[in-house]
Amino acid sequence: MSSLQISIVVPTYGEEKNIPLLVDRIDNVLTNTDYSYEIIISDDVSGDNTEQVCQELAQRFPLRLLSRTENRGLSPAVIDGITIATGDAVIVMDADLSHPPEKIIDIAELLLKKEADFVVGSRYVKGGGLDESWPWWRWLNSIIATLPARWLVPLADPMSGFFGLRRADMPAMEILSPIGYKIGLELLVKSGFRKERVREVPILFRDRIHGESKMTLREQLNYLRHLRRLYHYRWPKYIEILQFLAVGSCGLIIDIACYLLLIAFGTPHLIARACSYVPAVTFNWLLNRTMTFGHRPRRPQLAQWLQYSVGSIVGFCASWGTYALATQYISFFDEHRLLAFITGVVVATVFNFLLSDLLIFRKATPKNSD
Numbered sequence: 001m002s003s004l005q006i007s008i009v010v011p012t013y014g015e016e017k018n019i020p021l022l023v024d025r026i027d028n029v030l031t032n033t034d035y036s037y038e039i040i041i042s043d044d045v046s047g048d049n050t051e052q053v054c055q056e057l058a059q060r061f062p063l064r065l066l067s068r069t070e071n072r073g074l075s076p077a078v079i080d081g082i083t084i085a086t087g088d089a090v091i092v093m094d095a096d097l098s099h100p101p102e103k104i105i106d107i108a109e110l111l112l113k114k115e116a117d118f119v120v121g122s123r124y125v126k127g128g129g130l131d132e133s134w135p136w137w138r139w140l141n142s143i144i145a146t147l148p149a150r151w152l153v154p155l156a157d158p159m160s161g162f163f164g165l166r167r168a169d170m171p172a173m174e175i176l177s178p179i180g181y182k183i184g185l186e187l188l189v190k191s192g193f194r195k196e197r198v199r200e201v202p203i204l205f206r207d208r209i210h211g212e213s214k215m216t217l218r219e220q221l222n223y224l225r226h227l228r229r230l231y232h233y234r235w236p237k238y239i240e241i242l243q244f245l246a247v248g249s250c251g252l253i254i255d256i257a258c259y260l261l262l263i264a265f266g267t268p269h270l271i272a273r274a275c276s277y278v279p280a281v282t283f284n285w286l287l288n289r290t291m292t293f294g295h296r297p298r299r300p301q302l303a304q305w306l307q308y309s310v311g312s313i314v315g316f317c318a319s320w321g322t323y324a325l326a327t328q329y330i331s332f333f334d335e336h337r338l339l340a341f342i343t344g345v346v347v348a349t350v351f352n353f354l355l356s357d358l359l360i361f362r363k364a365t366p367k368n369s370d
C-alpha cells in the first residue's frame with residue numbers, strides 16, 4: 001500500500017473567492033503526475049462562505065476543512081493543519097495565489113527524494129521575483145525586515161510563507177512558540193536542519209487579486225517580538241548579555257542626566273552622585289526584570305529591587321576598587337588612568353551580570369523528581 005505523499009496546508013481567513021481558484025490550480029498541477037495529495041484548509045472562521053465553498057469542493061477534490069475557533073492566527077492555523085496532515089511531505093502555502101502552485105512539485109520532489117530536509121519557495125534567488133506592481137517602499141520594507149532573519153537561517157528568503165518539510169521531521173509541538181506570521185522561520189530555527197539540507201526554489205510572488213492582506217503594523221511588531229524570541233532560542237547567553245549591556249548603557253545615560261540636573265539645581269556634587277544612582281538603578285532593575293531576564297521567574301518586587309540596588313553598590317565598589325588598586329600598584333595604569341577607569345567599569349559590569357544571572361533573576365530551582 002503506498003502512503004499519501006503530499007499534504008498541502010493552506011491557512012485561510014476570509015478567502016472564499018480564492019480557495020476554488022487555488023484548489024483548481026493545485027489539482028491541475030498534480031493530476032498529471034503520479035503524486036497523491038490532499039489539501040487541508042485551516043480556516044479561522046471568518047463569517048464568509050468558506051465552509052460551504054469547501055464542502056462543495058470536497059466532493060470533487062481531496063480536500064478537508066479544519067474550522068478553527070480558538071487560538072486564532074496564521075501560525076497556529078498552520079501548526080494545527082500540519083497536525084492533522086497525513087502526507088509524507090507537508091507543504092504550506094497562502095490561499096491568495098501569491099505562491100505559484102506549479103512549484104509544489106519542485107518542493108515535494110526534493111523532500112520525497114530526500115535531497116533536502118526543508119525547502120522554501122524563494123523570491124530572492126536567481127529566477128525568483130516579486131510582482132512588478134510592488135511599490136519601492138514595500139520592496140524596501142521586505143528587504144530590511146528580511147535582514148535580521150538571515151542571521152538566524154542561511155536563506156535569501158527566510159520570511160517566505162511557501163515552504164515544505166517531511167512530516168516525520170516536524171519539531172515537537174512543545175518547542176514551537178511562534179507569534180504572528182513567520183511560522184516558516186520558526187520551523188527552520190527550531191528544527192535545526194543542517195545548512196546543506198535546506199534548499200530554496202525560485203518563485204514569482206504575485207499580489208492577490210481577491211480580498212485583502214491581513215499584514216498589519218501589529219503583525220510587523222509581532223515579527224520583532226518573534227525575532228527576539230528566536231535569537232534568544234539560538235543564542236541564549238549572548239542575547240542576555242547584549243540586553244544587559246544595552247540596559248546598562250541606558251541606565252548610565254539616566255545616571256549622568258540626573259546627576260547633571262541635580263548639580264544644575266545647586267546640589268553638592270557628592271550628594272548628586274549618590275542620588276542620581278537611585279533612578280538609574282531602578283530603571284536598570286525594571287528593564288532587566290521585564291526584558292533581559294523576562295523569561296525567568298518573577299520574584300517579589302521590593303525585595304528584588306533592594307537586592308539589585310545593593311548588588312549594584314557592590315558593583316560600583318568593584319569598579320572603584322579596581323580603579324584605585326590598578327592606579328596605586330600598577331604604574332602603567334597610573335600613567336593611563338582612563339584605561340584603569342574602563343577596566344573598572346568592565347570588571348563591575350561582569351560582576352553585576354553574574355550577580356543578576358546567578359542570584360537576583362536566578363532560574364527556578366529544579367525540583368527533586370523523586
Ligand code: GDD
Nearest residue numbers: 011012013042043044073074077094095159161213214215
Ligand atoms: N487561519 C488563518 N488565521 N489564516 C490567516 C490568518 C489568520 O489569522 N491571517 C492570514 N491568514 C492567511 C490568509 O488568508 C492567506 O491565505 C495567508 O494566511 C497569508 O496571509 P496574507 O494576509 O495574504 O499575508 P501577506 O500576503 O501579507 O504575507 C504573505 O507573504 C509574506 C511575504 O511577503 C505570507 O505568506 C507571509 O507568511 C510572508 O512572509
Ligand code: MN
Nearest residue numbers: 096098208213
Ligand atoms: Mn498575501
